[in-house]
Amino acid sequence: MDSPGHCAQYCTYTTIEQDSRDIVHIVSVDKRETSRNSVIMEKECLIRTMDALLPNVRIKEVVTDAHPQITGLLNPERGRYKAWGIHHSLDIWHAAKSLSTRIRKAGAVKGQNPIQVWSRDIVNHFWYCSKQASTEEQFKLCLRLMWVGVMHHVCNEHF
Structure with missing residues (x-):
């Protein structure tokens, strides 16, 4: 629909x-x-x-x-x-769209605009995680494991 x-x-x-x-x-x-x-x-x-x-x-x-x-x-x-x-x-398309909207709104807050630079990369990473999983449980696990990397990049912490 x-x-x-x-x-x-x-x-x-x-x-x-x-x-x-x-x-x-x-x-x-x-x-x-x-x-x-x-x-x-x-x-x-x-x-x-x-x-x-x-x-x-x-x-x-x-x-x-x-x-x-x-x-x-x-x-x-x-x-x-x-x-x-x-x-x-x-559905995953609506979830990705919602994520993009939320990042844009978060970046509109004073002092938080650097997150907007990462918006496309974060959404792409979300899509990547969704492609790695064939079940909802695998998807959630993938997000937990892989999402940590996104947070480190956004915070400019590279190991």
């Missing part, structure tokens, strides 16, 4: 099986079906998708962007689909 913004007329959710990369389900929602509220369209697409698939398909993981309503629906403690034991992951 590409984030629709406030002017999108339609939202399409495509469900892909991880191993075969086959399209399993597609649902489209028109903004008129959500009281002309494009922000709600993504939530409605996920609800329709999950309600269609769950009776017939064992869903282990759902990977989305960081949309707060989607995160709420998939919350393992309070969400609508908590009983299904579905793991919710955030």
Whole structure:
């Protein structure tokens, strides 16, 4: 799902099986079906998708962007689909974009602007870590081990 913004007329959710990369389900929602509220369209697409698939398909993981309503629906403690034991992951592209935005904001603070010089390198390092891992656990371990090197470079500490 590409984030629709406030002017999108339609939202399409495509469900892909991880191993075969086959399209399993597609649902489209028109903004008129959500009281002309494009922000709600993504939530409605996920609800329709999950309600269609769950009776017939064992869903282990759902990977989305960081949309707060989607995160709420998939919350393992309070969400609508908590009983299904579905793991919710955030896609790596949105994570890298968020990291870049946070570095830019941190660099805007008085006296912290040198971090902006490192922004591209830090984000590239994040991508590198993501390519080294095939599971979320491996990715987290890679970040813990490799991220330390980035911090030393940013602080101009070379061993």
